[in-house]
Amino acid sequence: MSNASTSTEDAAAKAASKRYEGLVAVRSKAVQGKGAWYWAHLEPILIRENETKSPKAVKLKCTLCDAAFSASNPSRTATEHLKKGTCPNFSSMLNPLTQLPPLASPSSRKNNRKRCLQSQQSNDASLDVCPLNMVDPSRFLSNEVSFLPAQAPPPLCLKPLLLSGGREDYGPLARLESSVKKLKSPSGSPISALSKNQVKKAFDVLADWFYESCGVVSLSSLEHPKFRAFLNQVGFPASLKMEFLSSRLESKFEGARMESEARISDAAFFQVACDGWKARSCGVGSQRLVKFTVNLPNRTTVFQKAMCVDGAAVPSQYAEEVLWETIQGICGDNVQRCAGIISDKYKAKALRNLELQNHWMINLSCQVQGFFSLIKDLYRELPLFKTVSDNCIKIASLINSTPHIRNSFHKFRLQGLDIAGFVRVPPPKCDIAKIWSPFIAMLDDLxxxxxILNLIVSDDSCKVGLLDVSGGEVAELIQDVGFWRHVEASHSLVKTIVAMAEDIEAERPSVGQCLPLWEELRTKIKDWCSKYGIAEGPVEKILERRxxxxYHPAWSAAFILDPLYLVRDASGKYLPPFKCLTHEQEKDVDKLVTRLVSRDEAHIALMELMKWxxxxxxPLYAQAVQVRQQDPVTGKLKIANPQGSRLVWETCLKDLKILGKVAVRLLFLHATSCGIKHDSSFTRWFCGQGNSSSGLERAQKLVFVAAHAKLERQDYSSAEEKDAELFGSIYGEDDMLNEVLADTPSA
Incomplete structure (x- = not known):
């Protein structure tokens, strides 16, 4: 026997053992009341080889009749063997409630009635006969005969109900037939009438749910016949579309708009954030939604508006006009209240022009996009990524196009190994240098x-198949240890950068945290180079160029002015970390501070900067600002008071008056433009209004109401993300088994 066949048999034995242990664990949970009912009658058994005694297969044995079945689908086995009456012992355990005796012949009906009366008179007078309406009418709607388990409590009726077949039974049977007809036809009158006040309150809740789920729940779904039948049952209006798009929408929109405007007017300054300019798909010409929000000094965010953009690229002049109109629409004549803009469009000319024309503004590009652009730089400029990508595409294409290799994958999947049937490959027209997500998906699959690939290419039968499809080069590649090390290295670096970008998106750091974030990335990349034996020089060059x-001078200025980063010196003072800056970055601090104030105040601001x-x-205030506490959800240490840095400048450093005005406007600025998320159907629905002015106006109001509610709940996720999380958290029978198998240590 060859080594390959021996290893295959060992893998099969391990898979059988793992499957058996998983089934036993599931059954033990079910017996405790945490699983399906049928596990009380099904018991896993492990079949072993006669000679080697090694595990061969797993079966399910019925504890009632000792029959054995395949363990591949326990729920189906229970349905076929237990529910459908195949098991004789299971059927005998149950008490059929719908079996009735045959009707008496006409000649014996009188004798039957006489015997019933005599028997009834001899019993206790207090004994009640079970009325006919205690039989559940829903049992007669099914084609299958309904049974109660033997362990169920005894029926309320003390005597079994017997029908004599006489005329006195026609009335109860007619009532039963009427009840069945009502159950089959729920479109009649409401089941339970609600009062007008209850209907109004329930309708208000339904309307709020619809507005806050805008885009996820379509307007057409409100006209679905089954949904309209439900509305009729509870006493709601039969049609909701016009109700939700008329005066009620106007009222909700006005309330949300007035609340948002009040918050903005109460703030001394704010930052405009816009997200959606950046194209994120492989296709060209796709529509996307650009959303505008307003960040306030107290770290809250309010929604401003949304607009639909066509095409992969937007002219810089058009974006500049839209941004300036947005600022004027919020500020009116006092445009200096806008401290700056944060946008996801990288190196946008519009941002630079607006900053040059308005000296008090700080216009930034999103940090998340900066990290993602670094991945694209690495793919373009680092030979490692290009080589790994080309080789992975060769392997993936061979796997996906060769039937007998896919059959081998299917065989291993049946043995309990969680692997994909196909390897995801970037689309032909997708530029991986611009859209990196297909690249990382391919690395994940491989x-x-x-x-499994190494086992396949080691098998003699597969070797012949690979040669037939010119797969010799691919086979050598799969067996090359260096290739897999390069794949792992590329995968590790991209995952590291993506993880940091996702943390930035979730944490929404301020501008003062930008320099520490990039320094943290430098450290991680150096560790990566050391671990995988990659030369540091080329990688560091790519990182520094990005x-x-x-880079924006505001990064250095905010880093210096933020009390969070003060460093204690030998004398016990807490001083700003100028030593962490380069000579050019120190100059940037001076230039930015003088730019943000008037000419008359510039020299005073520089003197206060020297004093700072x-x-x-x-030390007391510095230590208070730098207090950190553990986040109960993520376990990471976070700043206990995120607004502490700004509050210190407003209360404890009043002698630095001019520099303080710069600090309080600078330190609150967000470093990310990430706003509330929406699913793809929302964009298609909003942008599908075309040139319809009335439809676009309603769409804008619906979006405003929904976005306002999401920001009130601090809910930034999309419906697609929630659905994915929900499906991953709901365990069926097979999911529970897979979870147990994953936790079971292999032999």
Whole structure:
């Protein structure tokens, strides 16, 4: 016997053992009341080889009749063997409630009635006969005979109900038939009438749910016949579309708009954030939704508006006009209240022009997009990524196009290994250098099946098949240890950058945290180079080039002015960390501070900056600002008071008056443009209004109401993300089994 066949048999034995242990674990949970009912009658058994005694297969044995079945689908086995009456012992355990005796012949009806009367008179007079309406009419709607388990409590009726077949039975049978007809036809009158006040309150809740789920729940779904039948049953209006798009929508929109405008007017300054300019799909010409929100100094966000954009690229002049109109629409004549803009469009000319024309503004590009652009830079400029991508596409294409290799994958999947049937490959027209997500998906799939690929190319039958399809080069590639090390290295670096970007998107850091974030990335990349034996020089060069492209002088100024980063010196003072800046970054701090104030105040601001550099902050306040606490959800240490840095400048550093005005406007600025998310159907629904002015106006109002409610709940996720999380958290029978198998240590 060859080594390959021996290893295959060992893998099959391990899979059988793992399957058996998983079934036993599921059955033990079910017996405790945490699983399906049928596990009380099905018991897993492990079949072993006669000679080697190694595990061969797993079966399910019925504890009632000792019959054995395949363990591939326990729920189906229960349905076929137990529910449908195949098991004789299971059927005998149950008490059929619908079996009735045959009707008496006409000649014996009188004798039957006489015997019934005599028997009834001899019993206790207090004994009640079970009325006919205690039989559940819903049992007669099914084609199958309904049974109660033997363990069920005894029926309320003390005597079994017997029908004599006489005329006195016609009335109860007619009532039963009427009840069945009502159950089959729910479109009649409402089941339970609600009062007018209850209907109004329930209708208000339904309307709120619809508005806050705008885009996820379509207007056409409100006209679905089954939904309209439900509305009729509870006493609601039969049609909701016009009700939701008329005066009620106007009222909801006006309330949300007035609340948002009140919050903005109460703020001394704010930041405009816009998200959606950046194209995120492989296709060209796709529509996308650009959303505008307003970030306030107290770290809250209010929705402003949304607009639909066509095409992969938007002219910079058009974006500049839209941004300036948005600022004027919010501020009116006092445009200096806008401290700046944060946008997801990288190196947008519009942002630079607006900043040059308005010296008090800080216009930034999103940090998340900066990290994602670094991945694209690495793919374009680092030979490792290009080589790994080309080789992975060769392997993936061979796997996906060769039937006998896919059959081998299917065989291993049946043995309990969680692997994909196909390897995801980037679409032909997709530029991986611009859209990197298909690249990382391909690496994920190949790494998940790397062990299986090595087993396949080691098998003699598969070797012949590979040669037939010119797969010799691919076979050598799969057996090359260096290739897999490069795949793992590429995968590890991309995952590291993506993880940091996702944390930035979730945490929404301020501008003062930008320099520490990029320094953290530098450290992680150096560790990566050391671990995988990659030369640091080329990678650091790519990183520094991207850093210079995304860098803004506000990063350095906010880092210096933020009490969060004050460093204690030998004398016990807490001083700003100028030593962490380069000479050019120190100059940037001076230039930015003088730009944000008037010409008359520029020299005063520089003098106060020198005082801040030499004296710093009182140790007591500095320590209070830098207090961190553990987040109960993520377990990470976070700043206990995120607004502490700004509050210190407003209360404890009043002698630095001019510099303080710069600090309070600078430190609150967000470093990300990530707003509320929406699913793809929402974009298609909103942008599908075309040139219809009335439809676009209603769409804008619906979006405003929905976005306002999401921001009130601090809900930034999309419906697609929630659905994916929900499906992953709901366990069926097979999901529970897979979970147990994943937790079971392999032999």
């Amino acid at each position: 790494l998940s099946c790397s062990r 850093f210079r492209k995304v 550099r030499s004296e710093g902050l009182d």
